[in-house]
Amino acid sequence: MDKKLLNSNKLPFCAGCGHHLISLNTQKALEKLNIDPLDVILVSDIGCHGIIDKFSNSHTVHGLHGRSVALASGISLGLKNKDKKVIVFIGDGGATIGMQHLLEAARLDIDLTVIIHNNMLYGMTGGQASGFTPKGFVTTTTPEQSKTRNYDICQLALSAKASFVARVITKPDFSDIIIEGLKNEGFSLIEALELCPSYALKMNKNMKLKDILEQIGEKEFVVKNDNYRWEYYKNSTTDLFEKVKILEKKYEHNLKRTFCIQLSGSAGEGVQTAGEVFAYGAVLSGLSVNQRGSYPVTVGVGFSTSEVIISPEKDCTYNVNSPDFMIITSIDGLNVNIEKLKSFKGIVYLDNSLETPKTDAKIIKYDFRKFGAKNSAIFSLLYLLKENKLYPVESFIEGLQITNIKEKVALDKFKEELKI
Amino acid sequence: MKDGKKIFVNGSFLIVESIARAGADTFVGYPITPSNYLYLYSSKRLPLTFHAPDEITTLQWMSGLSATGRLPITATSFPGFALMVESINMAFMMELPMVIILAQRLGPSTGTATCGASGDLLLIRGMISGGYPIPTLAISDFKDCWELPEKAVKIAVNLRTPVILLTSKETAMTNRTFDITSLKEIKKVERKFYSSDETYIPYKPEKNLVPQFLPLSSNKHQIRFTASTHDQKGVLQHSTKEALENSARLYKKIVSNLKDFTFYEYDEDGKENLIVTFDVSSVVSKEAIRELRKEGKKVSLLVAKTVVPIPDIYYEIISKYKKVYVVEENLNGELCEIIFGSKTPDNIVKINSIGKMISIDKIKEEVIKNG
Numbered sequence A: 001m002d003k004k005l006l007n008s009n010k011l012p013f014c015a016g017c018g019h020h021l022i023s024l025n026t027q028k029a030l031e032k033l034n035i036d037p038l039d040v041i042l043v044s045d046i047g048c049h050g051i052i053d054k055f056s057n058s059h060t061v062h063g064l065h066g067r068s069v070a071l072a073s074g075i076s077l078g079l080k081n082k083d084k085k086v087i088v089f090i091g092d093g094g095a096t097i098g099m100q101h102l103l104e105a106a107r108l109d110i111d112l113t114v115i116i117h118n119n120m121l122y123g124m125t126g127g128q129a130s131g132f133t134p135k136g137f138v139t140t141t142t143p144e145q146s147k148t149r150n151y152d153i154c155q156l157a158l159s160a161k162a163s164f165v166a167r168v169i170t171k172p173d174f175s176d177i178i179i180e181g182l183k184n185e186g187f188s189l190i191e192a193l194e195l196c197p198s199y200a201l202k203m204n205k206n207m208k209l210k211d212i213l214e215q216i217g218e219k220e221f222v223v224k225n226d227n228y229r230w231e232y233y234k235n236s237t238t239d240l241f242e243k244v245k246i247l248e249k250k251y252e253h254n255l256k257r258t259f260c261i262q263l264s265g266s267a268g269e270g271v272q273t274a275g276e277v278f279a280y281g282a283v284l285s286g287l288s289v290n291q292r293g294s295y296p297v298t299v300g301v302g303f304s305t306s307e308v309i310i311s312p313e314k315d316c317t318y319n320v321n322s323p324d325f326m327i328i329t330s331i332d333g334l335n336v337n338i339e340k341l342k343s344f345k346g347i348v349y350l351d352n353s354l355e356t357p358k359t360d361a362k363i364i365k366y367d368f369r370k371f372g373a374k375n376s377a378i379f380s381l382l383y384l385l386k387e388n389k390l391y392p393v394e395s396f397i398e399g400l401q402i403t404n405i406k407e408k409v410a411l412d413k414f415k416e417e418l419k420i
Numbered sequence B: 001m002k003d004g005k006k007i008f009v010n011g012s013f014l015i016v017e018s019i020a021r022a023g024a025d026t027f028v029g030y031p032i033t034p035s036n037y038l039y040l041y042s043s044k045r046l047p048l049t050f051h052a053p054d055e056i057t058t059l060q061w062m063s064g065l066s067a068t069g070r071l072p073i074t075a076t077s078f079p080g081f082a083l084m085v086e087s088i089n090m091a092f093m094m095e096l097p098m099v100i101i102l103a104q105r106l107g108p109s110t111g112t113a114t115c116g117a118s119g120d121l122l123l124i125r126g127m128i129s130g131g132y133p134i135p136t137l138a139i140s141d142f143k144d145c146w147e148l149p150e151k152a153v154k155i156a157v158n159l160r161t162p163v164i165l166l167t168s169k170e171t172a173m174t175n176r177t178f179d180i181t182s183l184k185e186i187k188k189v190e191r192k193f194y195s196s197d198e199t200y201i202p203y204k205p206e207k208n209l210v211p212q213f214l215p216l217s218s219n220k221h222q223i224r225f226t227a228s229t230h231d232q233k234g235v236l237q238h239s240t241k242e243a244l245e246n247s248a249r250l251y252k253k254i255v256s257n258l259k260d261f262t263f264y265e266y267d268e269d270g271k272e273n274l275i276v277t278f279d280v281s282s283v284v285s286k287e288a289i290r291e292l293r294k295e296g297k298k299v300s301l302l303v304a305k306t307v308v309p310i311p312d313i314y315y316e317i318i319s320k321y322k323k324v325y326v327v328e329e330n331l332n333g334e335l336c337e338i339i340f341g342s343k344t345p346d347n348i349v350k351i352n353s354i355g356k357m358i359s360i361d362k363i364k365e366e367v368i369k370n371g
């Protein structure tokens, strides 16, 4: 290896800034491990420390404030062979705004070495307090001392099951700790404590990092845990078409035009699946179909509507102006259609339990809930089908076999009731 | 694939199968209605699936994966997309290929998750700081579910850029019968990586203004990706001439290659009336036109599939007509605003709707009233 990590001795930080020590120790660690800069991917965050990428002979990736750990995680997950070391330089500011990314990378034990340049304030933007600013610390935005306590990122990372965690006060040589982090084939977090001479030292005269640690009850330490391995490559993938049922025409319909059926009931009563069964039945009779659902976002609460358009044409229309039939099996289904019913001109199939709404439409009432709530939607469609002969009932029953509800449906009782 | 065989699937199914065949190999996602089927099918279909803890992470992981030579995709809806915006800017600046499928739902804000809409176009047009256009294709029907994903992948790879593939709840979650023999063959999009021995300069453009790509796994050349203003080497600069030229190139790169990704459908009938539309309103517009023509009315149709940037040809087509109807499922016409600006010319009629799909009758009424 002939090249060093850094391409200059003059780094872009203020005199005395702890960032120097971190860069130099990283260089030293790589040198000791005999790692070529082109086997290193240095991902830097936004902050004073991030300006380093220009001075690095490694591959460099310089993204957004706080997101470097996530960006580096993607890189680490994407690398086919693991001969590259992915190193992240991030500040305490970046670690505050992007903490989720650190915890996630720790949880998944993604192979990274993250070095947090913890100077306990936002350097680049003018010395403001961060989530790492300890109580009593003076920053530009806490001129009378910070009143709040700081995060213990090392404990957080350990709770998230990081496989290597170290806290260290920056000193001329702490490269051995970085070496240990680099050797860990998993998530390594090194919190390097330092002081920013331009802000911290001006406002906190004679402050010593050792004293801060003592005051907040934290210590320098190194912990190595077991690594966590998980497999993220799928062994095989199959064409989605191979898993989907080909619907061959088995029955004859004698539909002359497009029809639209709108079924409305309560969520959790199988409205969408009933619509699918009706659709499958239509397809098995050679019709083309468009089926659209409408419901609130919580799957089991409120109304549920399934609109099925069936057509003898090759390509079913996506839309109709108005359905030909409306089926309403519950009060939720009725309430959502009150407005629409006022001007509806087709036929309404209404459950017996429901009050007849204001409408000019023809109303047909029946006890659709006879076989229980979960059977109401599917039963009502079979009823409609038998009444109107849109396509053969046998086709519907076969459609039912395609879905996963076939065991739950009281088909024999339906048949008896409807004399099928 | 067997002959003349019908399946009954939703739009998400076709999108995922198509994009996988085109070469997308990794899905990163966070669940959100109405994009959940895209997530579901992708996790079955693509070689790699990652379950991100949020949408910022999603886009960052994708960017990292893309930098190593993978072709990542995600699917989301406005709330998630909003979280991605800064990171999409990053990927745009770094010139990382990827596809973001945006299944639109009714806003503002969290709005109605299970209600369709075409309400995010203005956001997309303005989402890159500096006014840069991010290539965006809008799916108009099931045929597009199959054909546009491949084009999106092709743009992402050929232009080294994130691409937005726009759809809506009404396509992503609607089931239709579909004859699989009618589907065009989807070819894997070929990727070429830098292979010369000469020093690799990460942002040195080729003739088409696109720099060659080299994944981070190289141990021959130094590779730099950066989201900060940078020179051709990928080194951060405040505002040097070279760096500003590089930033300006990102704009020209998209616009000057637009002819390679101009997709639209134009059905000409007379010189009086033209319906301009995109996304789910396209199918209802076609259905209205079919009925209008049966009634003897001449109406032409322009379905915009490339929606950012707007291709010149749309203006050429529009200028031929006396009356132009812009049909879109949003409050005040977003495509209309992008094409015509904030004040709509007098011969333009906007046909809009929120919370429910525009009806065939509403379009017919407007055309009969105005045309």
Ligand SMILES: Cc1ncc(C[n+]2csc(CCOP(=O)(O)OP(=O)(O)O)c2C)c(N)n1
Pocket (backbone or CB within 6 Å): A046, A047, A048, A049, A050, A065, A090, A091, A092, A093, A094, A095, A117, A119, A121, A122, A123, A124, A125, A130
């Ligand atoms: C999303 C976002 N918010 C805010 C900023 C502004 N910003 C730039 S650097 C920085 C703080 C840097 O502090 P730190 O991470 O501690 O690094 P240091 O400068 O101390 O090395 C901030 C807040 C930004 N770039 N992006």
Ligand code: SF4
Pocket (backbone or CB within 6 Å): A012, A013, A014, A016, A017, A018, A019, A048, A049, A119, A123, A124, A195, A196, A197, A198, A199
């Ligand atoms: S402002 Fe502070 S953190 Fe930034 S380079 Fe200067 S000393 Fe270092």
